[in-house]
Amino acid sequence: xxxxxxxxxxxxxxxxxxWAILTFNFFLFRIMPGDPTRVLVPRGGSQELRDAIMHRxxxxxxxxxQYIHYIYQxxxxxxxxxxxxxxxxxxxxNLAAPIIxxxxxxxxxxxxxxxLGVMLGRYAAWRRGTMADTAGMAFALTFYSMPTFLFALxxxxxxxxxxxxxxxxxxxxxxxxxxxxxxxYDMSIFEKLLSRGYHLVLPVIAFTIEVMxxxxxxxxxxxxxxxxxxxxVTARAKGLSNQAILRDHAMxxxxxxxxxxxxxxVGWVLGGDIMxxxxxxxxxxxxxxxxxxNLRDFCVLQALFLIMAVAxxxxxxxxxxIYMYLDPRVKx
Numbered sequence: 135x136x137x138x139x140x141x142x143x144x145x146x147x148x149x150x151x152x153w154a155i156l157t158f159n160f161f162l163f164r165i166m167p168g169d170p171t172r173v174l175v176p177r178g179g180s181q182e183l184r185d186a187i188m189h190r191x192x193x194x195x196x197x198x199x200q201y202i203h204y205i206y207q208x209x210x211x212x213x214x215x216x217x218x219x220x221x222x223x224x225x226x227x228n229l230a231a232p233i234i235x236x237x238x239x240x241x242x243x244x245x246x247x248x249x250l251g252v253m254l255g256r257y258a259a260w261r262r263g264t265m266a267d268t269a270g271m272a273f274a275l276t277f278y279s280m281p282t283f284l285f286a287l288x289x290x291x292x293x294x295x296x297x298x299x300x301x302x303x304x305x306x307x308x309x310x311x312x313x314x315x316x317x318x319y320d321m322s323i324f325e326k327l328l329s330r331g332y333h334l335v336l337p338v339i340a341f342t343i344e345v346m347x348x349x350x351x352x353x354x355x356x357x358x359x360x361x362x363x364x365x366x367v368t369a370r371a372k373g374l375s376n377q378a379i380l381r382d383h384a385m386x387x388x389x390x391x392x393x394x395x396x397x398x399x400v401g402w403v404l405g406g407d408i409m410x411x412x413x414x415x416x417x418x419x420x421x422x423x424x425x426x427x428n429l430r431d432f433c434v435l436q437a438l439f440l441i442m443a444v445a446x447x448x449x450x451x452x453x454x455x456i457y458m459y460l461d462p463r464v465k466x
């Protein structure tokens with residue numbers, strides 16, 4: 135099968151899966167018990183107001199009509215009106231800032247975690263059975279088994295509280311070595327970048343070390359298996375250097391499980407960083423999801439679930455493309 139046919143088939147699968155995600159997301163919040171108007175209208179509120187809300191959100195129409203309007207609203211990025219933190223405000227414009235905050239946090243953190251985890255796993259696997267292997271895997275297992283919030287709290291109390299090297303909360307605001315910083319929106323571009331970077335240090339460290347441990351363990355186990363394969367022995371017999379064997383033969387195959395886990399973990403990364411965001415009062419998608427659950431803001435939850443599902447879908451599509459580069463068998 136040539137590359138074009140393979141890509142076309144993958145795109146068709148993505149479209150079908152996207153339709154299934156939209157359909158599931160639509161029915162999920164409509165089979166939940168309770169009256170959605172009760173969230174916006176307090177007990178004892180007028181029936182006219184409840185009817186107006188039902189009409190505004192098409193809840194007084196047949197299910198198939200609601201479904202059509204839902205699909206149209208999704209593709210026009212209309213996620214409805216919030217009943218929680220953004221009381222009676224449009225959800226879409228209010229999601230922009232949390233999405234940017236989360237992308238910065240998980241983008242930097244995931245890139246560092248994959249790079250450092252692969253390097254640590256590679257180092258340990260190449261020296262398997264030695265003290266370096268034992269120490270590296272002990273480090274990875276310690277942080278892999280440690281609860282995210284616990285490690286985040288420790289570094290927050292030490293570096294933010296005791297030493298006061300970094301701010302305690304927020305995605306931006308304070309500036310290093312500035313006693314009375316200006317309002318964030320009055321800062322210059324350089325000051326905004328400095329402010330965001332300053333506030334990202336501790337959350338990124340907490341997030342990176344936790345995720346890095348998983349990639350280190352996977353890389354070490356995968357590379358250890360690959361290094362015992364017959365083609366590695368053949369490469370040694372041909373007189374290839376250790377670096378050439380590792381770079382050109384072993385790493386390509388050992389990276390396949392890493393790519394798989396990276397694609398699958400995108401959903402966890404988007405929703406799982408909730409612990410980091412709550413500990414550091416970092417207002418991203420995890421923080422918004424936590425608030426929406428507590429406030430029963432179903433429209434926001436529906437939007438967040440859809441964003442996370444689509445992110446996982448796109449990540450798996452990218453992983454399939456990477457497979458074509460790493461594994462020639464995919465093209466057959």
